[in-house]
Amino acid sequence: MAILLHVLLFAYWLGGDLGVFYSSRYILREELAPQARATALKIMHGVDLAPRICLVLFLPSGVTLMAWGPLGDEFFVNGFLLALLWVASLVWLAIAVYDYFRDTATRFGQVIQRLDLVVRYGLGASLLGIGAYTMVVSEPFGVDTNPKWLGAKLAAYALCILAGVLIRWKLRSFGPAFGRLMATGSTPEVERDLRASLRGCEPYVFAIWGFVLLAAVLGVIKPGSTAF
Numbered sequence: 001m002a003i004l005l006h007v008l009l010f011a012y013w014l015g016g017d018l019g020v021f022y023s024s025r026y027i028l029r030e031e032l033a034p035q036a037r038a039t040a041l042k043i044m045h046g047v048d049l050a051p052r053i054c055l056v057l058f059l060p061s062g063v064t065l066m067a068w069g070p071l072g073d074e075f076f077v078n079g080f081l082l083a084l085l086w087v088a089s090l091v092w093l094a095i096a097v098y099d100y101f102r103d104t105a106t107r108f109g110q111v112i113q114r115l116d117l118v119v120r121y122g123l124g125a126s127l128l129g130i131g132a133y134t135m136v137v138s139e140p141f142g143v144d145t146n147p148k149w150l151g152a153k154l155a156a157y158a159l160c161i162l163a164g165v166l167i168r169w170k171l172r173s174f175g176p177a178f179g180r181l182m183a184t185g186s187t188p189e190v191e192r193d194l195r196a197s198l199r200g201c202e203p204y205v206f207a208i209w210g211f212v213l214l215a216a217v218l219g220v221i222k223p224g225s226t227a228f
Contacts (some may be wrong), residue, residue, distance in 0.1 A: 009061055010216050013054035019047040021205060024198050030191055034182050036056075041178065049100060055164065056096055056182055058157060059123075060089040062219070066150070117165065117173045124161035131155030141217065146224045153218040156211040163204040163211070170200040 023044035027037050065081050099116045101107035134140040134151025177193035
């Protein structure tokens with residue numbers, strides 16, 4: 001069951017991201033009427049919920065697989081720690097979903113947004129450090145089955161989180177530019193700002209796709225591992 005959940009999260013994460021990317025292309029089509037581009041934005045925003053959910057649940061589902069496998073005993077992932085991780089992840093999921101639907105005009109919505117960013121920065125940096133340690137040390141945390149693949153998978157996941165934060169920073173100018181499009185119609189300045197915002201996200205979007213695929217390959221092949 002844990003394997004099925006992990007695979008489904010991978011599929012919906014990558015598939016949802018592709019849908020978001022494809023929808024964004026219609027937002028940049030100057031020949032379309034503003035209302036048509038607004039419809040494309042609604043589609044993009046709706047599809048984007050799936051990758052956000054998958055990113056959060058990818059970690060606890062992956063740790064569940066590890067806990068139920070040979071590495072579970074070596075990394076001392078017991079039932080209590082696993083349950084605690086799921087509780088923390090579900091709290092983060094609630095924060096992320098609320099942030100997705102939040103009213104930015106409210107103080108509480110702004111607090112939730114900052115809290116979500118704090119979680120992403122902290123978790124991304126922590127997992128990147130743990131992943132690097134696991135890849136560099138010969139027997140990380142006393143584990144002698146060469147879990148360097150697991151360290152690389154953690155690092156790939158952490159980089160996905162941080163790339164997502166960078167996408168948010170790149171999109172800061174998108175809202176105001178799209179608001180001008182709906183209010184005054186298409187102008188060279190509006191089109192320039194829309195392109196700069198969405199095109200500026202592309203390197204980080206492509207990076208996320210690559211890191212998600214890398215994590216999937218590492219999880220399946222487990223290169224170098226001696227755990228059976």
